[in-house]
Amino acid sequence: MRSDSRLSRMLHVLIHMDQHEAPLTSEMIALMLNTNPVVLRRTMAGLRDKGYVQSEKGHGGGWKLSRSLDEISLLDVYLALGEPSVFALGPTSDHPSCLVEQAVNAAVGDALREAETHLLGRFAKVTIADIARDFGVRARDHGIQF
Amino acid sequence: MRSDSRLSRMLHVLIHMDQHEAPLTSEMIALMLNTNPVVLRRTMAGLRDKGYVQSEKGHGGGWKLSRSLDEISLLDVYLALGEPSVFALGPTSDHPSCLVEQAVNAAVGDALREAETHLLGRFAKVTIADIARDFGVRARDHGIQF
DNA sequence: GATCACGCAACCTGTATTGTTACATGTGTT
DNA sequence: AACACATGTAACAATACAGGTTGCGTGATC
Numbered sequence: 001m002r003s004d005s006r007l008s009r010m011l012h013v014l015i016h017m018d019q020h021e022a023p024l025t026s027e028m029i030a031l032m033l034n035t036n037p038v039v040l041r042r043t044m045a046g047l048r049d050k051g052y053v054q055s056e057k058g059h060g061g062g063w064k065l066s067r068s069l070d071e072i073s074l075l076d077v078y079l080a081l082g083e084p085s086v087f088a089l090g091p092t093s094d095h096p097s098c099l100v101e102q103a104v105n106a107a108v109g110d111a112l113r114e115a116e117t118h119l120l121g122r123f124a125k126v127t128i129a130d131i132a133r134d135f136g137v138r139a140r141d142h143g144i145q146f
Numbered sequence: 147m148r149s150d151s152r153l154s155r156m157l158h159v160l161i162h163m164d165q166h167e168a169p170l171t172s173e174m175i176a177l178m179l180n181t182n183p184v185v186l187r188r189t190m191a192g193l194r195d196k197g198y199v200q201s202e203k204g205h206g207g208g209w210k211l212s213r214s215l216d217e218i219s220l221l222d223v224y225l226a227l228g229e230p231s232v233f234a235l236g237p238t239s240d241h242p243s244c245l246v247e248q249a250v251n252a253a254v255g256d257a258l259r260e261a262e263t264h265l266l267g268r269f270a271k272v273t274i275a276d277i278a279r280d281f282g283v284r285a286r287d288h289g290i291q292f
Numbered sequence: 293g294a295t296c297a298c299g300c301a302a303c304c305t306g307t308a309t310t311g312t313t314a315c316a317t318g319t320g321t322t
Numbered sequence: 323a324a325c326a327c328a329t330g331t332a333a334c335a336a337t338a339c340a341g342g343t344t345g346c347g348t349g350a351t352c
Contacts, residue, residue, distance in 0.1 A: 002309080010249045012238070017248075027329065031202045032244070036311060039216045041329065045200075049162025057328050062348065075252070088234045090149025092158070098178070103281035107220070121262040126253060135249035144306025150340075172299065182342060187298065204350025220311050 002086050006043050008031050010077050013044075017134045018069050018138055022064030046080040070129035086116050108138070150230050152189050155179055156223050156290045158191075163199070164215050169208030192226040216275035224269055224277050 015028055026037035033040065046064060047053045048067075056065045078084075089112065091105040159175055172190075179186065190209060193199045200212045200275040209215035224230075235258065 003231065004234055004309085005236055005238045007235055008237050008247075008250050008254050011254070012244070012247050015246045015250070023328095030323085037329090038312070038331090039310065042310095045330085049168050055329060056319080057317080057330090059321065059327055061328050063329095074257075076271050083260070085149065085234045088150055088231045089153055089155050090151055091172060092151045092179070093339085098158070098163045100278075100281050101154075101158050103277050104154050104161070106274060106280065107277045108157070111220075111272070114268070115261050115265040118264055119257060122257045122260070127255070131253045132246075134252065136245050138245045138249055144297070152340095169297095172298085183298090184300090184343070185341060187300085188341095191299085201298060203297050203299090205296055205352060207350070209298095212333075244352075 003088070006084065007078055007082055008073075009035075010043060010047060010081065011074070011128060011131060013040075013063075014065065014069065014072065014077070014128050015135060016049075017063060017065050018128075023056060023060065025062040030031065030108070039059050043081070044111060046079065046082060050076070050080040052076065052080065068128045068129070069132055073124050074126045074128070074131075075120055075123035077128070078120070086119060087112055109141045148256045151201070152227050152230065153220075153224055155181070155187060156227065157191060157220070157274060157277060158225045159186075159209075160193075160211065160218065160223070160274050161198070161281060163209060163211050164278060169202060169206065171208040175209065180227070189227070192228060193223065196222070196226040198222065198226065215238065215278055216273045219270050219272065220272045221266055223274070224266070231245035232265060233258055247266075 012033065013024075016029070017024055018033065026040050030037045030040045044053060044055070048055060052072055054065050055061070055063050089108070091109060092101060096102055096105065113129055148167070158179065159170075162178065163170055166215045172186050176183045187201075190199060190201070194201060197212055198218055199209055201209050234275070235254070237255060238247060242248055242251060
C-alpha cells in the first residue's frame with residue numbers, strides 16, 4: 001500500500017520557509033517537492049487554518065511562517081493534516097456480527113491503538129526546530145552546500 | 147487511505163478452522179469473510195508455505211490447521227503475509243538529495259521504526275489461542291450461539 | 293470418468309489519492 | 323485604471339492498488 005507522505009512534505013516545507021526570509025510561492029514549493037501548486041495549497045490549507053503559516057496574494061506574496069519552528073511539534077502538523085490514518089493494517093468491518101471476528105478486532109485493535117498512542121506521544125515531543133537543527137548538522141558535514 | 151485487512155481475516159479464519167473438525171473449503175471460508183475463494187487461497191498461500199495450515203484437494207478436501215493455535219503468534223501470521231507495511235504514513239522518496247528532506251525522513255523514520263518494533267514485539271506475545279479464548283468468553287456472554 | 297477442490301496466472305473493477313484545468317478573488321506595480 | 327502576480331476552490335481527469343473475477347491446470351475422491 002502506498003503511504004501518505006504529506007506529513008514529511010509539510011515538515012520539509014516548513015524548514016525551508018524558515019531558512020528563507022522572503023515568502024515562498026506555491027509554485028516554488030511545488031517544484032521543490034516534485035508536486036504541483038494546487039495540491040500544495042490544498043495541503044497547506046490545514047496548517048494555515050491552525051495558524052502555523054499564513055499566505056499572501058499578489059506581488060511578493062506567497063507563504064511564510066506565522067510562528068517559530070520551536071513552537072510547532074510534529075504532532076501539531078499531523079493534527080493540522082486532519083489526523084490521517086497512521087496504520088496500513090486494520091480490521092475487517094466496523095460492526096461484525098461474528099463473535100470470532102469481534103475477538104480478533106479487539107486484539108488487533110488494542111495493539112494498534114497502543115502503538116498509535118505511543119507514536120503520537122513521541123510526535124508531540126519533537127519540534128520542527130529539532131529537525132531543523134539536525135539539518136544544520138548535516139549541512140555542516142557536507143560543507144554547507146545549500 | 148484504505149487499510150489492509152488480511153491480518154485480521156487470517157486470524158478469523160484460523161480460529162474458525164480450530165472450531166471445526168472437518169476441513170473448510172475455500173468457498174465456505176470466502177462466504178464467512180465476505181470475499182471470494184481465489185483471494186482467500188492467495189492469502190492462505192503464505193500460511194501454507196510457513197507450515198501453519200495445509201490444504202487438500204478433491205472430495206472432502208479443504209483447509210486445516212497443521213499446528214495448534216497456541217503455537218502460532220500474531221507475529222507469525224504477520225510474517226507469513228509477507229510483512230505488509232504497517233504504516234500509512236511514510237517518507238517522500240527513498241534517496242532524497244535535499245538535506246532538509248534527509249533530516250525530516252530521519253526524524254519521522256526513527257519514530258515509525260520505533261513504533262513498529264514496539265507493535266511487532268506485542269504481536270509476538272499474543273498467540274491466536276489467546277484470541278480464541280477471548281472468543282470463548284464472548285460466546286458464553288451471548289449464550290453460546292455459534 | 294465425473295466431480296470436487298486447490299494452484300496459479302492474467303485480467304478486470306472499485307475507489308481513494310493525486311494531479312490538472314478553470315475561474316474567482318485579492319494585492320501590488322506601472 | 324490596467325496589468326501581472328498569487329492564492330482559493332470547485333470540478334474533473336489520471337493514477338495506483340487492493341480486491342475481485344475468469345479460466346485453465348492438477349490432483350484426489352467417489
